[in-house]
Each structure stands twice: as structure tokens, then as C-alpha cells.
Amino acid sequence: MDGHTIVVGLGFGDEGKGAVVDALCHDHPVTTVVRFNGGAQAAHNVVVDDRHHTFSQFGSGTLAGVPTHLSRHVLVEPIALAGEARALEALGVTDPLRLLSIDADALLTTPIHVAANRAREDARGPARHGSCGKGIGETTWYSLLTDRHAEPGDVVEHQEVIGVPGPAPTVGDCDHPAVLRRKLDALARFYEPLVGDRYRVDDLVSLYRDFAAAVRTTTGDEVGRLADRGPLVFEGAQGVLLDQHHGFHPHTTWSTVTPDNAKALLGHRHATVLGVTRTYQTRHGAGPFPTEDHDVLTRFPERHNDTGHYQGSWRAGHLDAVLLRHAVTACGGIDALAVTHLDADRLKVATAYDAPLPTTDLTAVLTDRTPTLVDLPDPVAWLEEHLGLPVLVTGAGPDRAHYTVRTPARR
Template sequence: MPAIVLIGAQWGDEGKGKATDLLGSRVDYVVKFNGGNNAGHTVVVGDEKYALHLLPSGILSPGVTPVIANGVVVDIEVLFHELEALSARGVDVSKLLVSANAHVITGYHRTLDRVTERFLGKRQIGTTGRGIGPTYADKINRVGIRMQDIFDENILRQKVEGALEQKNHLLVKVYNRRAIEVNEIVDELLGYAERLRPMVVDTGLELNRALDAGQTVLFEGGQATMLDVDHGTYPFVTSSNATAGGASTGSGVAPNRIDRVIAVVKAYTTRVGAGPFPTELHDEWGEFLRSRGFEFGTTTGRPRRTGWYDAPIARYSARVNGVTDFVLTKLDVLTGLEKIPVCVAYEVDGVRVDEVPVSQSDFHHAKPIYEEFEGWAEDITGARAFDDLPPAAQDYVLALEQMSGSRISAIGVGPDRDAIVVRHDLLT
């Protein structure tokens, strides 16, 4: 049975929750391996809409064991808020497992995130202010707090004291903020200990044993390829590895155990926050995509920047991640357009460039080179087979497939759970 990685191929918000849900009934574990509650998945089940931020989307699939692995940073208050909200709606959350090695977001991380971003002024990165970056920074600086530390008061206190010794100088002397008390943080975290204890385990061991037993494990990435701290549009990126390689380091499952890499890509392009975006639209077509696609952040509510499909980005994602299958989402949003432009390359300083430039400066100044495709007027939300799509929609999908570096195995044609066309089995 396979280990499958599911990641975003653009700048996030591609609809990974829908793709996870498509696979949910056929997998045993769904693992979140990176990020924190700065990511948002919206999953529609019947008449119910669920907005998830920290929890893996697989928590909505009966029988699936959801896992928050070691590569995730956890805001414990948010964790319990989401669990309680789902429980109140009748969702069974009792099987959730959390890695003992996952790092904890504290109050001082959130404070530092907000004041640092404001201090940057025009150079702001566009963080969500939820403490994600500072927590990852502490992890790399080896002054972080892990879930397992909450069960040992002495170790927890030592670590908080060590972290605040430096951070309070920064808050008081640079940002003119009040110092944070050690007891304030320690008492808050200790208050969660007994509720956390049943779910905190060695998740790497659990997942490897599951694969040894022939069970199917799905690794669900937060954010997306172009937001990866190493491979994205740095510095306008997240603080973790959102690409397929992050699934191994973020979970403790070796790369040679991964069988398939599924990348989710929208039929157009969006991003939230600052940074380069070659196909961005500032006209009525950008507003058309935003309003028709309801492009507002699940976590932040911020309007998303919108633009046409960018084939070089899809090819880049296919290469960086080793994509075996694409899931193309929100094709229905394009219904009604007479012509649909697709970015097939860039122009940089008068020269055609067919791949994503390695230079941030070049990418920032890249101008899209478009090819236009015929649109369609027919409602496609009821399509369940590829042949149900209008010929122009089929041609559009096949053209994107040819440009993007891997097969398009499934196509989202509407917001409903079953509004999807499957061309190839994602597990074979």
C-alpha cells in the first residue's frame, strides 16, 4: 500500500482539502507535515462547510487517523478550539495524534511576529501574525519548546526562561513593548498537559509501523511549492518546507517509502501576501476571478491576488516535487469566458524565458507571454466524466496537461464534495 504526498503547486489555496477528501475514504492516515495554523483548507460535505487551519483535512473522513507530525508548529489554544468546534458539529476527533517533537507556538512568538512585521514597514513579508515564523526560528536556533516539554515542568521552565532572556530585551529595548513573564507562559502551557497527554505520541514510529502493516498514508502539505522556504519566492515565503521533500523531514518517514506525489493546481492562479506574481490581474478580469472563485483567505479573510494560469510555475512544481499526478481545481470558475489566456513563458529584459527564473529580481520583473484558448458557456458543475465537459473545456485541460509536466488525473468542477472528474486513479 502506498505512501502519498499531496502538496500545492502554486502559492497555496489551490483546494488541497478537496483533493484530500477525494482520497480520504481510501487511506488510513492523513498527516500534516509542515506549517501551522497559517494555512486554511475549506472542505464542503453535503450542505456543511468546514474551515480547517491547523488540523489535517482527513479528520473529516470517518475511519482515518489524523496526524500532526513533527514538522508542524502547534498553537495549542487553536488546536483545542478547532477540536471543540468539530466535536460540536458531530465530527469524531478522538483519533488525532500529535508528534511529541512538534514545536509549540507561544504567546511571545505571536507578539514577536506582529511587532516585527509592523517594524518592517514597506518591506513587510505579509505574514499572518500567528507566530509561525518566530517559532520556526527558535526551532533552528535550538531554543524552541516541543510538545513533550509540556509534560516536564522543570524542563519547560528552563526553556521558557532561556527564550525570554533574549526576547524580552528585544521587545522592551527595540520594540518598546512590555516584557513577558516566564510564569505567564509556563502556567498557560502546563494547563494543557492533561488534555494533550492521550494524543501526544511518537508519530514517526506510528506511521512507519502503519506502512509496514500495509496501510495507506497520505501526507498533506500546508501552503504550497512557491511558498517553500527553500524553493519558493524567497523571502516572500512561509517558514517551512511545503514541497514533497518536506514530507520526509516533517514526519520521520524515509523518502524511499513515498510512492506518489500529487500536486493540486488551480485552473488559474492566486496568492495571498506580498511577492512577485507575473500573471497578476489588476483589472475587471482579476475581480471576475476573485468574485467567481470566492478568493478570500480561509485563515485570514484577505482578498487573494488573482491571475491567469502560469504554466512555467506548474512545470517548476512538477520538477521540484517529482509530481506523478496533478489535480486541477476550480475549472468551473472559468465558465463564461470567451477567451482564456495562459502564461506559457516570460519575457525578461526582452528575452523569452521558458522556466521560472532563479533570480528573484528577474522573476519580479518577468512579463507573462500568453497563449489564448477558447472558452465555454456550458455549466460544467454536473460533469463527472471527462467526456461530460464541453469540447473547449477538454481542450483547455489537455493543453494545460501538455504544458505542466505531468498528467492531470482529476478535475474539480464545483465546490461540492463530489463535484470532480476523475481521469486516472490517484493511487495507481
Template sequence: MANVVVVGSQWGDEGKGKIVDWLSERADVVVRFQGGHNAGHTLVIDGVSYKLSLLPSGVVRPGKMAVIGNGVVIDPHALVSEIDRLAKQDVVVNGDNLRIADNATLILSLHRELDALREDAASNSGTKIGTTRRGIGPAYEDKVGRRAIRVMDLANLETLPAKVDRLLTHHNALRRGLGQPEIAVKTILDELIAVAERILPFRETVWLLLDKERRRGARILFEGAQGSLLDVDHGTYPFVTSSNTVAGQAAAGSGLGPGSLDYVLGITKAYTTRVGEGPFPTELNDETGQFLGERGHEFGTVTGRKRRCGWFDAALVRQSVAVNGTTGIALTKLDVLDGLKQLKICVGYELDGVRIDHLPASQGAQARVTPIYETIEGWEDTTVGARSWADLPAQAIKYVRRIEELIGAPVALLSTSPERDDTILVTDPFED
């Protein structure tokens, strides 16, 4: 039995919710390994929708263990709100089905404020990143700056004031520079104490827990947030998130060694979308782009922000396949393309008159590339609800096969509607 890592192959919003739900039903443990509550997905189970942003998808299924790893930054108040919201849907989240790494970093109100202050300032200077203003980046900065407050710190109120004071030495200097009032130690202490009793029952030495689960033969599913092209190292920097989103982070962000990651499933949309600022070579600012957005219901689960839409970029996904060591992809939203007479696939770029086969790392070069397209005939018949290759139009199959050739990875699952059963299974990642 394999342990499976699920990552997005593009800029996020690839439709991970349905695929992760399908996999989590068959997993024993579901681990979230990076990011914060700045991204999310919607699970639909027996007609009921569950919107998750911090909690791993395993929490909505009985008998599953959900784990938030050390690579995640946690807003404790947002987490409590999410748990309470699920309780209203008769989903009980307690210490039996949720464990949180005791060394995970906490997001505080000062992180959210700093995030917003920077975005507002950047809006005026034209350097806006397009963050969700939820404090993710500033929290990761404190983590690598070795001044973060972590889950385990909530258990020791005697040593907590000194740690908060050290944190505020940094943040109050920033606030003074931004013309903002300083924050008192007591303000942050009160904020943390108010939520400590709700968070501490979930505290766990996660690397040890996962090692035990692995040794007993449990199926472990690792789910990330955002997409590979938002990775802080490998994405379209600086228009990226603040963490590593690629498959390798599943090991670092959970404490389970990379040798235990058996299958990497790249969730890949049949076209391309992006939220926020940054380069997007295949973006369509025309009727086709509007068609994709409306047909695909392209609005963010967490923020509600409209997504930018464009043709499938095989060069980008090929890059993601290489960086992630992708074993196979789950191709989603094929049905959104139904009825288009012609489809285009980006197979490479032209940069300053030279053809290249990957997106360069330079921000300036990314802004100058133009896509090189290959045109493929579309299909009139519907793909909605197809559950076998025989149910698909011939041109749809040709489109899928061409994508496989261009990205260098096979399609393991093919999604043909938001319904979880409308999926063509080619390879079972847990049994590969």
C-alpha cells in the same frame, strides 16, 4: 497500494480541501507534515462545512487516524479551540483518532507578538512580508535555534522552567530592542500549564507509529499547507512561508522515509491566485481579475483576505512539477473560466530582453520579469458538474490538454465545482 503526498503547485489556495477530502475517505491515516494554523481548508461533507487549519482532514471521518507530524508548529490554544469547535459539530477528536508528534514545536504568545511587531515595523519601512501574524515564523526560528518548547516538554514540569528561561533569554533581548516589556518565566509557564492536560493525551512517537502503519499495509495520505511557491527555499523568497512546503518535506516532517512516498499529487488551480505580498507575473488588475475573484470566491479560509488573481502560469507550475517530483495534478476550478471568450497561459518570461523558461530566484529579477502569453479560445458552455470528459466543451478539453503539455505532468483529477462528486477521475493516486 500507494502512499500519496498532496501539495499545492502554486501559491496556495488551490482548492486542496475538496481533493484531500476525497482522498482521505479512502486513506487509513492522514498526516499533516508542515506549517501551522496560518493556512487551512474547508471540507464539505453531506452539506456540512468543516473549517480546518491545524487538524488533518481525517479527523472528520470515522475510522481514520489523523496525525500531526514533527514538521508542524502547533499553537496549543488554537488547536484546543479547533477541537472544541468541531465538538459543537458532533465531531469527537480524542486519542483514538488524533496523534501528535511529541517532538513537534509549540507556538507561544510571544511568537505571535513578535510576528505582529515585525510586520508593523516592516509596514513603515516598505519591507512587509504579509504574514498572518500567528507566530509561525518566529516559532520555526526557535526550532532551528534549538531553543523551542516542544510537545514532550509539557510532560515534565520540573525541567520546563529552565527551558522557558533559555527561550526568554533570546526573546527578552529582542523585546528590549523593540522597546517592549520583558516577559517573566511564570507568564509562559502558566500559559503552557493551562493547556498541557488537553494536549498530552495526543502525544505520540509519530515516526514509529507511521512505520508500523506502513508495514501493515495502511494507505497513508500526507497533506501539506500553503503552496510550492511559498516554500522557504524554492518559493518567491522572501515573500514565502517559514517552512518547506514541497513534497520532500512529507518525509522529513513525519519521520517516514522518502522511499515510502509513492505518488505526488499537485493541486493546481486552472488560473493563478496569491495572497499577501510578493511577485505575481500574471496578475490581472482589471475586470478579468475581478471576474476571477468574484466567480471563484477568492477569499482565504483562515484569514478572509482577498486573493490576487491572474492567468494560469504554466512556467511556474512546470517549476513546481520538477521540484516536487509531481506524478500527476488535480486541476481545480475549471468552471470559474466558463464564459470567458479568450484565455491566456503564461508559457515563459522575458527578463531584461532575454526569454527564460522559469522564474528566477532573485527578488530583483522576479520583479522585472514580464510574462509571455499564449492565447487560447474560451468556451461558452458550462463545465459545472461535469463528471466525464464527454460532459466538457471541446475548448475546455483543449485548454486542459495544453496545460498538461506545458507543465510536463498529466491531469489525474479534474474538479468542475466545489461539490466533491463533481470530479473527473483519470488516475487513482492510491492505485497508481
């Protein structure tokens, strides 16, 4: 594949985006992998021979030697990032932080955000949303409060404002200790009623200064500069069915999962939008799942996914063409597909439900739908025919060797 590529998941996440990005980076020269949404909750698995890594904040092209740029749309958690760098070093990646650049405007996710996220999810009890417990939603929510001039007692995005907020800390603040300290002081005071006062701001300031010294921080149109040097692969996190605008609330992510952020970062430059799907449907945690089937779950054991304390259980079912079309429409259309897990057998696909998919109240409607299932002997041929999209990447196993990047037909 030539030119820039935007990789986006068309399901509830866990479609195989990491392996697809790795395959693209191994197949042809790529200047940089650009992350364009999400944060430390990403879990993209890449297997190369005897090496396996679950990518969280580093781009999934790292084992292919491709640098990563975390754009302003990514939430950066420095403590987790340092741990991931150590794990990559253990796999033979020399000085992983050397391969990383970060936009100065990217928001910081701190231990305070993480604790607040978990406290809220714990309080929901059996009505949990299925959060990963990594502070993603809390980081985004707090960043909204100053812009909206929120005051104690206001309700912003269905959450009560519990204190006086301040400006949200960013990666760029890590180079300016006085600014960072003021922002972290305000953050700690704001969340004290929810998480207590166990976080020492001075310790965080010291840690983040070390972080700033270890990574390259960028300003201005870094993505444009990188794009003019050569092909970029934009790596999305989560899946479109979890998108904050197009997913099924409240079981969504505080993130724009569609290609919109990547397209904005590219400006006028063209990119191929590559939507990723498994040959069967999966979901991690709570929320509607019309094609869920315990038989599918038991037939295809998951090597790299399990029940999460906050996220909930791993679930599986038949491929859902209704939701695939919903995801493609939410993306404003896509150019091609990547199909993973082609080693699965005895597959079915839902071609319709017992009622049409409405434009409102999707969660309630999906909770009580009966799908029409048909056999799916050849997923690639079926998807190309019924979605009218070429399949340009295929994966028939977990290892890079199981992936093929196909040459698109010339028009």
C-alpha cells in the same frame, strides 16, 4: 488511487489541497492523513453538503472520519488546536482530539512566538513580507539559535539575536512541566525586549499540561508504523512557490513545502506525488505575480478567502505554466496532477515570459515580467499535454460532490 499519496501545492498556496485530500479520503480507505510541514497558518477549505470547515492543524480528511498525525515537521499551536477541535465538534465530529496524534519532537508555537512575529511584521510597515501573523517563522527561527550557538548581537537568517536563547520547546515537553517551564522562561526572557513581559509562564505550563493529557503523543517511527497498516495521505501546507528554498524571497514561508519531508518520513516506501493547481493563479499577500489580472479577480469571487490583517489582500490572475514548471522541478518531479476550480470559464495560460526565468534573483526578475498568454479552453487536456502528467483528481466546485478521483492509466 492505491498506495501512499503526497499532496503538494504547486502555486502560492490556496490551490485546493484540502478539498483534494478530502476527496482522496472519501474515495478509498485511508489509514491516516499525515501533515508534513507548516503549522497553524494552513487554511484548507472542505465543504460537504451543508458543512464547511477551514482546516488549520487537523488533517482535511477529518470530515471523512480519517485520523490525523502531526509529524515532527509540523509546528503545533495548542491554543488554536483546541479552538479547531471545538469547531469540528460543532460540525458533528465526535471527540476530534481522539482522532489526533502528534510527534513528541514537533516544535511548539506559543503566544510569545505569535506576538514576536506580529511585532516584526508591524515594524516592516509597507515593506511587509506577507506573513500570516501566526508565529510560524518565529518558531522556526528561535529553534535554530541553540544549534548555531547564537549569542546576542549575532545575525541569524537576516534577524538579529536580541537576547540569550534557550532550547526550543516541543510537544513532548508538555508531559514534563519542569523542563517545559525552563524552556518557556528562557523564551519569555529572550523576547521581552520585543513583546514585553505580559505572558505568564505558569499559565502556559498549566495550559500545555492539559493539552498533553488530551492528545496522544508519539515517539519513534510512527509514520512507518502507520504506513505498514495501510495507505497514508500526506497533506502539504502552503505552495511550492512559497517554499523556503525554492520560493521568491522575502515573500516565503519558513517551511519545506516540497515533498522532501514526506518522502523522508516514508523512508524506502513508494508514494505517488500529486501536485495541485487551480485553473487560474492566486496569491495571498505581497510578492511578484506576473499574470495578475484584476478582471480574473472580479470574475471569480472567493468564498473562503479574504484580505488578512498581516497576510494582505487576495489576488488572482491567469494560470502560469512557467511557474508551474518551476514548482514541478523544485519538487524533483511529480507523478500526477489534481486540477481544481474547473467551473471557471474564459481562461488563459501564460506559456512564456519576455525573458527566461533565471536561477538567481528570481524575485526581482519576476517583478518586471510580461507573460505571453494563450486561451485555455480545456485546462485538463492542456496540462496533460504540455506538462506530460496525468490528471488524477478534478474539482469543479467547492463541494466534495464536485470532485472526482480518476483511475490512473495502467502502464
